Amino acid sequence: MSLTVRTAPALAFALALTACVGRITGGDDDGDDVNVDDPRNLCDSGERDVPGPRLLRRLTTAELTTSVRAVFGLDGNEWAGPALPADPAGRNGFTNNVDRLLVDEGYARGLLATAEAIADAVVAPTRLPRVLPCAAGGGEACANTYLDTVGRRLFRRPLTPDERERYLALYDKIIARDDFATWVRWATVALVQSPNFVYRSELGEPDGDGYRLTGYELATALAFGLTGAPPTDALLDRAARGDLDSAEGLGAAARELAIDPATGTARPALREVFHNFTEQWLGLSSLGNLVKSPEIFPGFNPDIRSAMRRETDAFVDHVVFEEEGGVRELLTSPVSVVEANLGAFYGWPAAAGPTNRPAGWGVGLLAQGSLLSINAGNAYTSPTQRGQLVRERLLCYDIPPPPPVVGDIPAPTGNETTRQRYEQHAANPSCAGCHALMDPIGFAFEKLDATGRFREMEGSFPIDDSGKLTGAGPEVTFTGPTELAEALAAKPETASCMASFMASQAYGLDHHDTACLVTSPSAKLARGEISIVDYYIGLTATPHFTRRVD
């Protein structure tokens, strides 16, 4: 059993435990003998605001799909979507990890099939004239037009002369035997399965003792990072003009992509990027399949699960985008946005729009019914799961999986509380070390049942929802979810941890590796000087965003 921790205080704490033994993962970065699930250990030197490594980031399925639809204008009837394997999840649960997104034979086979399906759709008589108006006449000039327009959009930069020559050589071969549309078809297959399309290049050009990303690479990183979509022609034009080569120009472009000048608020695309972040950060995707005991929670049905997800999305929208809040607000806002059926499930009075949560129901993100339901059993709460969520996702500890042969939590007899059962389990010395990291945090939620509803008693027993947080600075004690939220919000480590996760999504690296890439914006976020939206924009101003090292 092992515990991977990244911060010195955390490591010291972990090493002091008897059963949760610390381990720093490591290894040579020779490319051949690496565990793609392990972090790259970029932050081991202790330096701050460092540029990271040069990267080739394979498009996620969503990025590829969005790109194809944007470039060719294909709708769902013309092209159903890619026939690609799903994106593998990295160790921290994010599905855009640069070391997991690889092209093996299975992916390459799917990519080729996908490229052919796209090409078939592009050369369809109803589509080709719109994609390439000169196609009816054909000719090499029209082929060049295709490469100048579609080719540039797919590669997110103009083709080099050598690249152009290869596509024109294919043109010469095909046109000798077949028609122009046939070349368009096969050129499209080649363009879509090209490494210049499939990988987001963050390699840069040599510059001093490192590399500086090109304007086109910056345009790509800006567009995918802030809109989840490829750069528009206009943004590529700005890159071509050198507008992105200065910090001012880059910052202006980032702000324009993120903020709608008409309203002064975040654009829908950035909101979607953040919703994708919260889904993966918090594991919200499992809510859809969640089942609870129908005897104990008869109303917990698919409609309620969906409403819980919308509640969380609406809460995030309200706090992060409408109130332009930071981490503190995300954790401590008393507001909730519930639909009528979910309000009835909770037993709340009907309310339209944001309303304050009733007393005792906790505050902020951690009091969401979605999270509390996911991190619970089907009949009973799970202080361990809830504590693990806080410890791993808000404090950036890595809790190891349970030992291979682990005793179950004592079954309920009706004569004790859930807390007592967990305390009994943790009394076993072989269990105590790891459970000490989680259960005392999770106990604070004990008055919120396995679906997040408030309860004063558990059966006939009063509930003790006092807890404590150890191992992350001075011990902090609290009672109930609201005090826990306040305690977490007061700790700069919490915001720093969330900052490293947001950077993980943006940069495609493990969150342990991003902590030292975002030192400055992370510190501002932790001090409450910037909002979460500003932090996203700030991610485009780090040294890593523009520079790389070997």
Place this chain on the structure above:
Amino acid sequence: MTTRKSDAPSRRSLLKWGLAASALPLLRYMPRAHAAAPAGTPQRLILFPSLNGAAPEHFWPTNPTTMNLVTEPLARWANQMTFVRGLDIEGSYNHFAVRSMFTGAPVNDYLSPDPGVKSVDQVVADHFASTQASSLRSLHLGAIPADSIQFYQLYGRSTFFFNPTPVHYEANPVTAFDATFGGLGGGGPTPAPATDYKSDVLALTGAELGVLEQKLNRSPRELKKVRDHGAALTGLGASGPAAPVTCSGGSLPSVEALRGRLAGNAAAAYDYSLFGQIMDAQIDILARAVVCGLTRVATLQAGSADGNVIVPVDGGYPHHNTSHGDARTFARVQRWYAEKLARLLTALDVPDPLDNSGKTVLQNSCVVWLSECNPGHDSADVPAFYVGGAGGALKTGTVLNLPGATNRGLLKAICRGMGVPDSATGHFGSTVLSEVLS
């Protein structure tokens, strides 16, 4: 290399003979003599992992004339089954043994790196590709293989097959059907164009990768990505002599029933409520592809190691949680999977269109049911059996009691039965579970 085949009578074989008397009713159904598969036999290998095991008292045939609670739906094929009692997953245990069971490699915990070797399906697929290539090297399908598409291959909880990186599986039967049979008039994608410039396009892409590679000599991880990408293209371009394919076209009702919900929607294929339908559809796809010889190696991964897909028995039981509860209830859950396996075996129990000897596809196949652990989370004496004798290469119709046997020995023996040279199976060790060989 040592094998058990030529050894003096071993403890295991003595135990086997000791058990023979109690296995007599099953042996009645055994052909009198087994021979190795004749050269050119169109063998198939199908892997059907069974997650979380089953209580012994509900799994093993205590009275060989009848199957037990879990395996009773398979009674019709008793004469073609071999149970292997006493099998351990060597070097691993608990749910993370899913990465060991078919690779034979030790995996210490969830966080251990992937095994770095090929699983048995890939070893056999390599062999078939070099001897009697089929159009599709291998087919890998899933039925709710993770609790959400966002947990795809997370932490090795849902990766069983390696080449030596994790083999992708298709969880969406609509996508799987279209990709597998689209070019064969299966109602899928557009017909191929008249002139095929695929090799030119692959060469162009290869040239682009070459240019990219030149920029990466100081970035080893990225360089490896590009080189692996190039190697993958090589695999696409390789076209050995493919065996004749006699797949009939036409849609599959079980797939079409899902098309409206799953076409173009990868995430929807992880909806628990569709589990039974998806299982049926994937089994039908797999069976058609294997029967017609489109592929000769296939896997079906139903669920994930500690996933809680709701198994539609009674009102529905969450798979993993139920494994920690009442043994009989969980056995009924596992029986549901056996019923699905029966659907597959029924489809395979037809004359083999690739074999004019009169054998059925099932007789030419080896369909492996193997668990990564038992409900107690240990990986000793796990449920294990296979159906079909791989064309006569493997013994059938018996219960072998082989305490201390390992999955590695079984994998090695299956490879032997499939004609794979030992030089390709070194990572399974040197011990062959010769008791299963004819």
